[in-house]
Structure formats: C-alpha cells, structure tokens
Amino acid sequence: MDISNSSNISGAFASGLQGVQRGNEQVTQASSDIANLTSASAQGSSTGVNLSDSVVELKTGALGVEASAKVLSVANDTLGTLLDTFA
Structure with missing residues (x-):
C-alpha cells in the first residue's frame, strides 16, 4: 500500500471524527440554550436566547454528526x- 493512500485514509478518519466532535458540541450547546430558555421562561425572566435559532442549531449539529458519521x-x-x- 502506498503511504499517500494511508495518509489520505487517516486524514478522512481524522476529519470524520473532528466533525462528529464539533456536531456534538453544537448539539450540546443548543440543548443547553433551549433548557435554559425553558427554565427562564418558567421563572418569568428572559435569557436573550432565541428558541428558533437554538432549534436550528440543534438540527444543524445533528445533521453535521450524521454527515461526519458517513465520512x-x-x-x-x-x-x-x-x-x-493488498492482503
């Protein structure tokens, strides 16, 4: 096996893993924002977080994880x- 093929494969694995991690962080942050918004709403205060934006971020993060998993x-x-x- 040519070393360049090995490097390309390991690069694909690294990119896929990095994408999964970033998507996971995005989902975690959006989920936290939604939970805080719900909690603040129940207490009658405002957090400055937009529910629509947080839901879009949640879905975007989930789609990013799916795409990276396919990679x-x-x-x-x-x-x-x-x-x-080659074996």
Whole structure:
C-alpha cells in the first residue's frame, strides 16, 4: 500500500471524527440554550436566547454528526477494501 493512500485514509478518519466532535458540541450547546430558555421562561425572566435559532442549531449539529458519521463509514469501507486488495 502506498503511504499517500494511508495518509489520505487517516486524514478522512481524522476529519470524520473532528466533525462528529464539533456536531456534538453544537448539539450540546443548543440543548443547553433551549433548557435554559425553558427554565427562564418558567421563572418569568428572559435569557436573550432565541428558541428558533437554538432549534436550528440543534438540527444543524445533528445533521453535521450524521454527515461526519458517513465520512467515517466510507473511510472504514475504503480501508477494508484496500486491506482485502493488498492482503
């Protein structure tokens, strides 16, 4: 196996993992904003957080995680194919 193929595969794994982590952070932050908004609303105060924006961020983060998981899946399949070919 050529070293450049190995580097490309590991780069795909790294990008996929980084995307999952970023999406997870985005989902966590949006969830926290929504929870704080709900809590503040129950107490009659305002947090300055927009519910619509937080819901959009939540969905965007979830879609980012899904896309990154697909990158990881394709990289895994590609690595398996390379191993089968060269083994």
